[in-house]
């Protein structure tokens with residue numbers, strides 16, 4: 423008898439910076455979700471859809487859950503991560519190697535409260551100097567909750583990802599596909615373009631401009647030869663605008679060059695990218711302004 427078709431939603435959750443988005447990108451084989459070494463890179467929930475013969479896993483990348491709920495943007499981001507938990511068929515909780523922090527503990531509380539099977543992924547094992555610490559640590563982790571599986575892996579080096587696949591597949595219910603086989607995300611190309619610009623800002627300027635920028639796409643139009651994209655970079659203060667533009671416009675050019683290359687790869691097309699920088703004071707502390715920029719629970 424033929425195996426039944428399986429499909430399900432799988433949330434990737436964890437505290438900031440554990441590698442959730444890196445993992446999503448490798449799972450779907452495309453760079454959909456932006457990543458950086460700065461915590462709180464992901465602000466929006468994004469789906470990465472993986473379709474194989476007989477099964478479809480709809481991965482949900484979420485903003486890292488963290489303790490500091492003071493600013494509006496942080497509250498909105500925590501809410502987004504929590505809201506998804508009860509609606510999925512499985513959860514992959516991502517932790518960083520052998521560390522176990524208060525934030526991990528809080529994530530675990532939320533995750534177990536959701537009543538959904540949880541796979542624990544111990545990511546970044548490539549960075550472990552002494553691999554012998556891993557086994558006793560994984561054993562200790564298994565005491566913390568009733569995990570469906572515990573998988574040590576490296577999203578960056580693509581180690582042990584098949585073991586994660588196998589654990590996820592076990593938890594997918596027998597069900598028809600949710601999305602057409604060729605669809606890889608729920609997000610528009612405009613959204614992906616804005617995120618690429620934000621990634622380059624975060625990577626190039628993260629230390630100077632933590633979380634103070636947002637990106638809006640003002641034009642996204644295709645002619646016979648090239649895709650024209652104009653993006654507006656919003657910052658909170660004039661000094662930040664100067665930093666984003668840089669000496670004689672050099673920083674903005676570097677951001678633009680990197681972003682354009684990624685866009686050309688993702689959209690498989692030549693891209694003409696224009697960037698603008700504008701000050702919009704207090705945008706990240708005002709929940710209403712965030713909503714108008716698309717930062718609500720749904721993203």
Ligand SMILES: Nc1nc2c(ncn2[C@@H]2O[C@H](COP(=O)(O)OP(=O)(O)OP(=O)(O)O)[C@@H](O)[C@H]2O)c(=O)[nH]1
Nearest residue numbers: 439440441442443444457458462463464486577578
């Ligand atoms: N060495 C190593 N680095 C990794 C691995 N996975 C992710 N990273 C790095 O860890 C950093 C954070 O990765 P992200 O994927 O942005 O982490 P995240 O959990 O999505 O972070 P937030 O969206 O901020 O919650 C980046 O610099 C990644 O390159 C891994 O397996 N090994």
Ligand SMILES: [Mg+2]
Nearest residue numbers: 442443463464
């Ligand atoms: Mg992320």
